[in-house]
Amino acid sequence: MRGVKRKRGTNCNLLEQGLEKFYDACVAKELRAVSYDMMITKAQKISEELISNSLVESEDLPGTDTAWKSFVQRFLAKRAIKSKKLHGEAAVADIAAAEKFLTNEWPDIFASVDNDDSRVWNMDETGLFWRALPDRTLSRSDKRLAGGKTQKDRITFAVAVSMAGEKLFLHGMGNSKNPRAVAAAKSTPADVLGGRWNSNPKAWMNSEVFGLDISRKLRQRNKKIVLLVDNCPGHKADAVESKLDFVRVVFLPKNTTSIIQPCDAGIIQAFKSGYRRLMLRKVI
Template sequence: MEVVNIAEQESLNGRKLGERFNISKSQAAEMVKNKEIIRRQWQSGENLDQKSAKLKGEAAQIDRVCFEWFARARNQKIPISGPLIKTKAKEVAIELGHRNFSASDGWLNKWRRRHYISFKSISGESADVNQEDVNQFLERLPGMLQGYRPKDIYNVDESGLFFRALPDKTLMLKGEKCTGGKMSKERLTILFCANMAGDKEKLLVIGKAARPRALKNLPLKSLPATWTSNKKVWMTRIIMTNWLLDIDKE
């Protein structure tokens, strides 16, 4: 399959493919000639060298239906986890009338091996931190905190909560490009605050609407968090200033 992919991506002839993969020119040409057969075998998940007996009866039915469902979901870029596969397997077993089926971790691992399915991150995010700046700040910090009690030393940070986002990890077929569908950008911004003594302040939650439809008949002051809003759901100077003034009053 790797030879076929490279042949299609880079338009290499048999000789160059042979050099790349250390095989003969005729072997490479034969693989390219039969690429559709190779692709179908690969996509089926069957291990052509596997010596163990194939699944039969209800086990084979559950295995096949689960794999077809999994393939359709991944084709739509839907992330699929192990627990979700097991839940689907139980559902399939009940629909097929197999009440004694157990979707255990062992079953899941064997199912994954049979179909060459791995578990990967769809996307990652990294940021470089200047360690020198961090070290300098840590050296200055004790002097900055002198004279303050632990209950008067606060740490504050904000985070986006993408409450409709799909998971960022998924089970996937071997060799499948790990991409996801369009991620939901609908979110809240939440400000967290706690002091050095371990006391937590009330969460500040920033939404898009001044009064969300879900909270229409609920007094906002009764919420376990402080609700505020702006069109972009961002922390703004005005929101931060008002929050600091309220904390200062306390």
């Protein structure tokens, strides 16, 4: 009858119960790749099992792709389940190794510089897609937008911070020795960035650059310094300690930088956010 909604019985309830059991199992196993399409596929498999066991009739279940999408949307909305973007590497962090380092090794490391915050430094690198624009924009709800190709021109930056809050920009690295954008301004990359500029085909850190940056920036302090770094292949202790006997390079335990490395705790993110704001102001 027109205007009368069909009452859903226990058939869809059985399907929802099976789908909810599947989602809870994914959460219990800490499976982070649970997607919208996966839920639709699982719902269809559950329905096939219900039909084969004569628990439901095929007419009582969604029959088209659109109907299945609507069913899963209602299922997720009823349980306040939303799609979220995964951030960082904390999910694979070795918490036990981090606690062991902080308890057993860190006190002696800190004591070696007389518990002086200004003599403990952390260094890390990050890649910046310097030409990439935001992938979101404001639009009227009835207007369809077409996306474009994301610019993948990358520059690697190395930054260092001390426990006392002092910040140093160490170097930038790209594919070109003298980028066209800088040459057009009749300047050099080092002048524009306020730090050393290096280039190599992969635009990434290597042991030679690592030693030069630390030597140049920390030489003037002439005090025993502890430098905390991750286990990147380009971080070679000999490249620094052979030049500066007052710098002690300490490697953080594997898979712990996301929870105990200061540069990964928002410092690099703040640097990138500041760059994006300046870039968009320049566009305006």
